[in-house]
Amino acid sequence: MMEVEKDEEKEIDPLKTDSKILEEWKQMVNVLVIVKGFYVGEVMRDxxxxxxxxxxxxxxxIxxxxxKSCEVRIRLADGSLKQAKGKIETMNINIGGFTFAIEVVVMEMKVLDRA
Structure with missing residues (x-):
């Protein structure tokens, strides 16, 4: 069973105009990521x-x-809200020999098969 703690409530609204979406795509890059020795694969990073x-x-x-529990809700492109399952407060990721500490929101979502 997962250890869960309470956190504050936040709402994130990623809805944007078409021109803003295009600008954001220009900022996205794919990187190879390793977490706790687990090879995650190629990840899109905004x-x-x-x-x-x-x-x-x-x-x-992994x-x-x-x-950790959190009250984060993400607004999807269709306008609906989706509740996060929780968050990882500090996750160290290894990219190209460098280690970065990041916070990650964990969501139940469909994962595309890359095969």
Whole structure:
């Protein structure tokens, strides 16, 4: 069972106009990521995003991480709100030999098969 702690409520609204979306796509890059020795693969990184997200299925594959409860809701492109499953307050990721500490919101979401 996951260890869960309470946190404050936040709402994130990523709805943008078409021109803003195009500008954001220009800021996105794909990087190879390793977390706790687990090779995550190629990840799309938005250099201007204020929210890092991970699927619940990927979180469950990485051992030794704790999920803290949070009241974060994400507004999807269709306008609906989706509640986060929790957050990882400090997750160290390795990119190109450098280690970065980031906060990640964990969401239950469909994961595309890259095969």
């Amino acid at each position: 250099l201007e995003s204020c929210t890092n997200m991970m699927s619940l299925s990927l979180f469950n594959k 051992e030794g991480m704790k999920l």
